[in-house]
Amino acid sequence: MTSLDSVRTDGPAAGAPSRPRILGLAGLALTSASLACFLLTALLGPSATQPFLPGTEALPYSLDVEVPLRLAIGLVVLGILLGASGLGLCLLAVRRGWLCSAKPLMAAGLLVAAAFAMMPPVGSTDHLNYAAYGRMAVTGHDPYATKAIDMPGDPVAGAAEEWRHTPSVYGPIATAQEAFASWVGGDSLRITVLVLSITNALAFVLTGLILYRVCRSPQGRLRVALLWALNPLMLFHLVGGAHNDALSILAAVAALAVFIRISRPVPRALVSGALLGVAAAIKFPAALVGGGPAWTMLRERRVGRAAALFGASGAVAVISFALAGPHAFDQVRRAANSVSLSSPWHLLDAAMGVNQHRIVIRIGSLVLLAALIWLLVRALPRDSTRAPDVSEGVTVAAALALAWLLAATYTLPWYDGLGWAVLVLLPLSRFDGALLAHTAVLSLAYLPARDPLLIGLPDDLNWLVTGVRATLVPWLLTGLLVWLAVTCLRRPRVRPAPEPVRSPPA
Numbered sequence: 001m002t003s004l005d006s007v008r009t010d011g012p013a014a015g016a017p018s019r020p021r022i023l024g025l026a027g028l029a030l031t032s033a034s035l036a037c038f039l040l041t042a043l044l045g046p047s048a049t050q051p052f053l054p055g056t057e058a059l060p061y062s063l064d065v066e067v068p069l070r071l072a073i074g075l076v077v078l079g080i081l082l083g084a085s086g087l088g089l090c091l092l093a094v095r096r097g098w099l100c101s102a103k104p105l106m107a108a109g110l111l112v113a114a115a116f117a118m119m120p121p122v123g124s125t126d127h128l129n130y131a132a133y134g135r136m137a138v139t140g141h142d143p144y145a146t147k148a149i150d151m152p153g154d155p156v157a158g159a160a161e162e163w164r165h166t167p168s169v170y171g172p173i174a175t176a177q178e179a180f181a182s183w184v185g186g187d188s189l190r191i192t193v194l195v196l197s198i199t200n201a202l203a204f205v206l207t208g209l210i211l212y213r214v215c216r217s218p219q220g221r222l223r224v225a226l227l228w229a230l231n232p233l234m235l236f237h238l239v240g241g242a243h244n245d246a247l248s249i250l251a252a253v254a255a256l257a258v259f260i261r262i263s264r265p266v267p268r269a270l271v272s273g274a275l276l277g278v279a280a281a282i283k284f285p286a287a288l289v290g291g292g293p294a295w296t297m298l299r300e301r302r303v304g305r306a307a308a309l310f311g312a313s314g315a316v317a318v319i320s321f322a323l324a325g326p327h328a329f330d331q332v333r334r335a336a337n338s339v340s341l342s343s344p345w346h347l348l349d350a351a352m353g354v355n356q357h358r359i360v361i362r363i364g365s366l367v368l369l370a371a372l373i374w375l376l377v378r379a380l381p382r383d384s385t386r387a388p389d390v391s392e393g394v395t396v397a398a399a400l401a402l403a404w405l406l407a408a409t410y411t412l413p414w415y416d417g418l419g420w421a422v423l424v425l426l427p428l429s430r431f432d433g434a435l436l437a438h439t440a441v442l443s444l445a446y447l448p449a450r451d452p453l454l455i456g457l458p459d460d461l462n463w464l465v466t467g468v469r470a471t472l473v474p475w476l477l478t479g480l481l482v483w484l485a486v487t488c489l490r491r492p493r494v495r496p497a498p499e500p501v502r503s504p505p506a
Contacts, residue, residue, distance in 0.1 A: 018097075018098075019096065020093045020094075020096040020097050020098035021093070021098055023089050023090075023092055023093035023096065023098065024089070024090055024094070024098040024100060026086075026089050027085075027086045027087065027088070027089030027090035027091075027092075028086065028090065028105075029086070030082045030083070030085050030086030030089065031083060031086035031087060031090070031230060031232050032086075033082045033086070034078075034079045034080075034081075034082035034083030034086055034232040035079075035083070035112055035235065035236075036079075037075050037076070037078050037079030037082065038075075038076070038079045038083075038116075038122070038232065038235070038236045038240055039112070039115055039116070039119075040075060041067075041072060041075045041076055041079070041122055042116060042119040042120060042121075042122040042240055043061075043062055043063055043119055044062065044063055044065045044067045044072075045062035045063050045064040045065050045067065046062075046064065046067070046120075047067035047069070047071075047072035048067075048072045048073055048448040048449070048450060048455045048457075049072045049073065049075075049076055049122050049123060049447075049448060049449040049450070050062075050072075050120055050121070050122040050123075050449075051120075051125050051128060051159075051161060051450060053159075053189055053190045053193060054155075054159070054189060054190070055188055055189060055190035055191075057188060057190045057191055057194075059118060059190070059191075059194050060118060060119050060120040060121075060190060060193060060194050060197065061118055061119055062119055062120050069448070069455065069456075069457070069458070069461075070461075072448075073447050073448055073461075073464075076123070076447060076449075077444065077447065079232065079236065080233065080236075080440060080443045080444055081440075082232075083231075083232030083233050083236070083440075084233065084436060084437075084439075084440035086232065087226065087227075087231060087232065087233070087436055088433065088436060090226050091226070091428070091432050091433060091436070094219070094222065094223075094226070094428060095428060099218060099219065099222060100222065101218075102212070102218070102221040102222045102224065102225040105222075105225035105226065105229060105230045106208065106212060106224070106225050106229045108229075108230055109205075109208065109225065109228075109229030109230040109235065110205055110208075110229070112230070112235055112239075113201045113204055113205055113235060113239045114201065116197070116201060116235065116239040116240040117194075117197045117198050117200075117201035117239065117242075118194075118197075120193070121193065121196075121197060121240065121241050121242040122236075122240050122241065122449070123236060123237060123240055123241040123446075123449050124241050124243070124414075124446070124450075125160075125161045125162055125449070125450055125451075126241065126242075126243060126244075127193050127196055127197070127241070127242045127243075128159050128160045128161055128189075128193075129148075129160055129162075129163045129168075130170075130174075130177075130178045130242075130244060131156050131157075131159065131160075131178070131181065131182065131185075131192045131193055131196065132148045132151075132156060132157040132159070132160040132163075133168040133170070133175060133178045134156075134175070134177075134178030134179045134180070134181050134182030134183075134192065134196075135151070135154060135156040135157045135182045135192070136157060136168075137175055137178065137179035137182065138179050138182045138183050139151075139154075142325055142327060143167060143168040143175055143178075144167050144168050144324065144325060144327035144328050144330060145167055145325075145327040145330070146167060147164065147165050147166065147167055148160035148163070148164040148165075149164050149165060155187045155188075155189060156182065156185070156187065156188075156189050156192055159189050161450065161451060161454055162450070162451050162454075167327070167330065169332055170244065170282070170283065171248075171280065171281040171282045171283060171284065171320065171321070171324075171328075172281050172320040172321055172323060172324035172328060173247070173278060173281040173282045173320055174244045174247060174248075174281075174282045174283065175324065177196070177199055177244065177247060178196070178244075180199075181193075181195035181196045181199070193242070196242050196244075197239075197242040199247075200238070200239065200242050200243060200244060200246045200247065201239045201242075201246075203246040203247045203249070203250040204234075204235075204238050204239050204246045204250075206250055207228065207246070207249055207250045207253050207421060208224060208228050208229040210250075210253050210254060210257050211224040211228055211253060211257075211421070211424050211425070212224045212225075212229075213257070213261075214256075214257050214260055214261060214425065215424070215425065217385065219428075223424050223428070224424050227420055227423065227424045227432070228420060228421060228424055231420060233413070233416075233439050233440065233443055234416075234417055234420055234439075236443075237413050237414035237416075237417070237443070238414055238417050241414060243414045243417075244282065244283070245283060245286075245414050245415065245417050245418070246417065247282050247283075248279050248282035248283040248285075248418075249286060249417050249418050249421050251275050251278040251279035251282060251286065252275075252276070252279045252286040252287065252289045252290075252418065252421070252422075253421050253422075255271075255272045255273075255275035255276045255279065255289065255290060255293075256272075256289055256292070256293075256394065256397060256422065256425065258271045258272045258275065259272045259292075259293045259390065259393060259394075260386065260390050260394065260425075265302070265305050266304075266305065266308060268305075269297070269305040269306070269308035269309040269312070270308050270309075270312045271312075272290070272309060272312075273290070273309040273310065273311065273312030273313040273314075273316075274312045274313065274315075274316050276289075276290040276309075276312075276313040276316075277312060277313040277314065277315065277316025277317040277320070278316055278320075280313065280316075280317045281316065281317050281320035281321065284332070285404055285408075285415075285418065286418055287313065287317075288397075288400045288404055289397040289398075289400060289401055289422055290309065290313060290397070291396060291397065291400045292392075292393040292394055292395070292396035292397025292398070292399075292400065293309060293393045293397070294306055294309055294310070295392070295393065295396045296389045296390075296392055296393040296396070297309065299392075300389060337358045337362065337409075338409065338410040339358070339361060339409045339410060340409070340410045340411055340412065341445075341465070341469045341474075342411060342412075342442055342445040342446070342469050342470075342473045342474060342477070343408070343409055343411050343474060343477070344474045344475075344477045344478040344481065345361050345364070345365060345409045345474075346470060346474050347474050347475070347478065348360075348361060348364070349361060350470075361409055362409070365407050365408065365409050366407075368406075368407040368481075369403050369404065369407040371485075372399075372402070372403035372406055372407055372484075372485075373400060373403045375484070375485060375488035375489065376398070376399035376402055376403055376431075376488060377395065377399045378488065379431075379487065379488035380395050380398055380399055380402075380426060380429070380431060381395070381426050381427045381428075381429045382395055382426075382427075383395075383425070383426060383427055394422070394425050394426065395426065397422055398419075398422040398423055398425070398426055401418050401419050401422045402419050402422075402423070402431070402435070404418075405418070405419050405435075405438065406438070406477075406480075406481060406484065411442065412442065412446065413439055413442035413443045413445075413446060416435065416438060416439040419435050419438075420435065420439075423435060430487065434480065434483070434484055434487075437480055438477065438480060441473055441476050441477060441480075442473065442477075444468065444473070445469045445473040446469065447464055447468075448464065452464075452465060
């Protein structure tokens with residue numbers, strides 16, 4: 001959160017605030033209120049949105065208040081609505097010419113990330129899975145062939161909730177992070193989770209700093225602050241939820257930063273490729289952004305540079321997976337056929353008979369992915385301040401990331417972090433609002449954050465799963481897809497942002 005008085009804003013005259021300035025301040029106020037809801041949810045302790053962490057260690061810190069189920073869910077819903085509204089108002093204000101200093105917003109985002117890292121993760125139970133897989137690795141088990149139920153009585157692996165019957169689906173570098181956390185934490189689940197939270201929070205902060213360095217204009221840096229560093233939905237999911245997606249996003253953004261900033265062609269291709277290989281060895285979809293640099297190299301017939309890019313990324317990924325053992329891809333292949341309840345594909349899956357025709361859905365998702373890539377490449381804005389090849393490469397990278405998010409059969413709100421990270425690098429456009437709607441709707445879909453059977457969800461709240469997650473959200477996301485297709489086909493021209501009118505010095 002940030003004090004609005006510390007944020008320098010620009011208006012037509014002192015004492016006469018402009019409408020964009022008022023919208024911007026209102027957006028920041030709602031963002032602060034949203035973050036307060038999320039931080040309070042984490043601080044209160046175990047609830048329907050936060051699993052209990054046994055142990056007597058001081059950190060992660062929480063009050064261990066017995067939070068009523070409806071209050072815990074209500075706080076998160078309020079935070080999502082306030083956060084989406086606040087970010088939406090800020091985007092509207094920027095479109096109308098509002099400009100403020102990005103530094104205090106970046107600092108506020110860093111402080112919020114640090115606060116989340118010191119408290120138990122909230123919003124999902126994935127961190128318990130990470131801890132279990134790390135425990136398997138340090139105790140001599142293969143996390144790609146071992147399940148949590150195979151280690152009965154273990155103080156760390158035994159705490160897993162929803163994925164007790166599932167081996168790891170994460171890449172070998174993600175497993176290395178989990179193993180490091182388990183090595184530090186030993187038999188303590190709390191310390192293991194604390195290390196996971198801190199490393200993922202650091203990845204989030206480093207991503208913001210890299211984006212800030214790449215975007216040199218005041219408008220670009222304000223986008224970094226609003227869409228990433230102080231984005232309440234991303235802070236809640238990626239940092240508050242301690243998701244390892246932050247690691248893969250960091251590697252992907254670093255690869256794009258090298259492509260943008262390094263002028264020497266061969267080092268740029270090799271370093272970008274190596275970082276993309278790291279991203280693939282954490283979570284494979286993050287490496288999709290490498291398609292942007294690869295496209296520009298191939299289009300310019302720079303075959304040698306493209307070969308260096310593919311060679312470096314392939315070498316890092318192959319070596320990483322080879323060290324992980326023969327079972328590293330087993331669960332990934334099974335996960336490729338999964339369909340989440342909130343995905344638009346769930347509507348088709350339910351209509352054809354659940355699990356009966358997944359091959360049809362798989363082919364359909366690939367066709368949709370190709371169509372969305374084509375549509376987004378022609379409609380996403382280009383940054384005219386960069387070299388033409390760099391500008392096109394970043395736009396193609398953003399198109400690939402957004403198309404994957406929208407076409408995937410299995411989707412979760414924290415997956416959108418990749419989309420936000422690359423969209424920051426593009427000029428202001430209506431696609432900012434489209435991704436905001438996508439993230440907000442998905443965030444509302446995954447409440448409560450834990451297995452309804454484990455938390456004893458009352459019958460009168462089952463509609464959260466059957467009504468919202470499995471019915472309403474898929475239809476809303478389908479509508480968003482239709483809107484996006486129509487918008488792209490119209491090839492909208494992105495209006496240049498109006499010049500901010502600065503107040504005269506006092």
